[in-house]
Amino acid sequence: MTEALLEVNHLKTYFPITSGLFNRTVGHVKAVDDISITLKEGEAFGLVGESGSGKSTVGKTIVRLADKTSGEVKFKGIDLHQLSEKELRKLRPKLQLIFQDPYSSLNPRVRVGDAIGEALINHGLATKAEARELVLEVMDACGLSTYHYDRFPHEFSGGQRQRIGIARALVLNPDLIIADEPVSALDVSIQAQIINLFRKLQVSRGLTYLFISHDLSVVEHLCTRIGVMYLGTMMETASRDELFRNPLHPYTKALLSAVPVPIPKKKRKDQKERIVLSGDIPNPANPPSGCKFHTRCPFATDICREQLPVFRHAGGDHYIACHLA
Amino acid sequence: MASISGGAVELKRSQAVPVRSSLWRQAMLRLRKNKLAMSGLGFIIFMFLICFIGPLFSPYADGKIDTANMYSAPSWEHWLGTDLLGRDMMTRLLQAGRISLTVGFASMCISVLIGSILGAIAGYYRGIVDQVIMRVADLLLTIPSLPILFILGALLSEWKVPTEYRMYIVMLMLSFVGWPGLARLVRSQMLSVREREFMQAATVLGLDDRRKLFHHMLPNIIPLLIVVATLNIGGSILYESVLSFFGLGVMPPTPTWGNMIDSANNLIDFEQHPWLWIPPGAAIFTTVIAINIFGDGLRDVLDPKQKK
């Protein structure tokens, strides 16, 4: 067994809700509420959830763009939230985040080549000349042409900008890449290009991914292990094949059946009854008691309404938080 | 690491063809297409040139009093006539322009300098520093500028500040009322740029504070600052004129457009010697309009909100 590269233990990130004249804290949005994830080197972990599930906040808290409320985030055995700003800054190149929106995550006034290479120079990892060569090499690996070096971000399409974002993270030779919905802003044909790029880079560079997405089909194509989040809590984790073959949690089942398949409904033979969840995702500032999913769960019983289910082992590498399964 | 040979070959090719487009150059190209803004700029340049070079060719540049030629109407010798002391009005107008334009530009520069440094500090460090700077700025903004300027101007006269220094003190006075607005603008821009996602990206990349400030934040603020600063020059020229008109700014014998219009205060001059006050009035009017038109044009090409 390889050593854990990233260990997230009982992480909680609460955002205060303030109100009134003096900004009194009147409550908390429990964006991340007791999440544990372990990533081994070379692994690709997919974190799936709908809006409000807190999946992006997990990513942001890991790289300390958001402050944790409790729990710990260990990267190579070092607790990131205990480091001083200076120590953290030194470590940052090894831990990169790729953003969802390729438009707003690039500074419009910085040339692409400079944007990719500036961290190398700023960290003293390369001289200007060396950085230029490294940047050109990584641009090539990400499917960008060398003449793009001196262009500005507005001259690129969404897919190309996402390539720039990937190149910017990759040039630092990171050990872990956290990708926050990196393809959801892109068109289908471009999505496939970027997914393939992620895949290719993982094979050629042995990268470790934490891949955050709302799209199960994208995650299935990239990740070996998958975790399903709902309202800040992990509902189920399992290896990819196990999760898709044998989903245990009712939420996972519903999520899987809600993904539209490009086979016309009119000719689907099995007509497997879709589980269409009723109701809306509850407000994370005021989550339901007991199991957070009980308000929408077709199988909910009294115990679900009263008791928070423990996240327990369910055979193999399958873990689940449900009273029923 | 994979081979870099392919990249290196391409690199040479790209160096051979200089394709570095610059955002500034693109903006300037677009500005050049805006005829109105360009005519504004042309007028400003023209005004500068004739004010600073014109008097060098004037036979009356020494401003000698000529009692034989008092109040003469415009003529071939005196294009804009003469004043009550027989001084050539054309020459005085241009000499006044030097002072008015200098005061306008210099006070803008000082208030931009103070305002942007204080605003940047407030916006970058936030917390208590921000509180102190912004409360002072708020305080100054709550008091209307003109009364402050009048009081300061009156104090100058009271303390008998020598006239040759008054010009510099007027510059400082105008900057004093000008910086709070600019500081607010810079601070709010800093705060909004801070929240943009590419700043989070910079944090994740582990860039140091200096890099973040000078390469990511300031370049996104400077275009707007240039626009506002340009528009500010017009305001400064107007303020200076008002102060001097009331005899609280730059005092005669140093001419400015403001104290030249002073003659319109006198009914006889107003009715019978219009060449005393129309030219300086027109000069202020056209210059300020030209600056505002040019500033609007700049805003169109530089302000990111107008861009896609």
Added chain:
Amino acid sequence: MRNVMEIEHLSTYFYTREGAVKAVNDISFRIREGETVCIVGESGSGKSVTALSVMGLIEEPAGKIVEGQIHFDGKQLLNLSKQELRTIRGNDIAMIFQEPMSSLNPVIPIGKQIMEPLKTHQGLNKKEAKRRAIELIELVGISRPEQIAESYPHQLSGGMLQRVMIAMAISCEPKLLIADEPTTALDVTIQAQILDMLDRIKQKANMSMLLITHDLGVVAEIADYVIVMYSGKIVEEGEVVELFDNPKHPYTQGLLRSKPIIGDRQDELYSIPGQVPNPLDLKESCYFHDRCEHCLPICKTKLPQLKGMEGRQRVACWLYEEGTHHD
């Protein structure tokens, strides 16, 4: 079956600083009674502009319908006055958008906003309108309709708001509902609810639907007839089963193959190389030729026209012209 709407040679251009963009470039199609037509395409394909053109919502002078006819219910929509068009828009053709929040007034309760068209278009009095509004809210699958009618837009989630928008759209029993990416901003579980509900309502009211989407999964879920657009042109159209079973145009084939499907994992996803051409710089050629695997010499010099295949399927591709054969 009767056609509800016939669109002939519609062209809509936008005028930018750099030149004219042919957002919709000479397209024709019809919508039959009770049929759901889906226009599918990527960003820049002109699918949304088509919907806006039909609704008469193209803002001049930035954009303009330069050519074409839109027949609806015996009328030629493009010849109507603004006033006549407005009556049709509320009554017979309704539209829902991707972002429900921006189409609702934030300071008026939901119920009042639904009552508004009922009062103006159908002449109901206040009491009747209110009863009908609550019925409609119930119809779109919202529980506690009375309470929802009293709430303001910001108090509801995106899925709820989209339901409210649908309730408003169907309030006057339109013959045609145009939906522009109605579920794109929603989560999959909510999307499934909305699609189910739209389909149910459509069946019940015998309404026709024109649905704009980029998601082939949504198309498969709800469409009867599919139109694939690329760079302002229709490249292929046909009944949903025909088209998914036997896509003819290389672009349609590519789109279908590049979508990752759960349970059908590949080591490498098929991807269409390159990107959409610059709309300002379209040459006389097939607009897809530089991304196409089967590009022929003629593809680079001449724009192919739509050509009928079996059934209702039509395709614009040189591979299917006389003399050239698809492998």
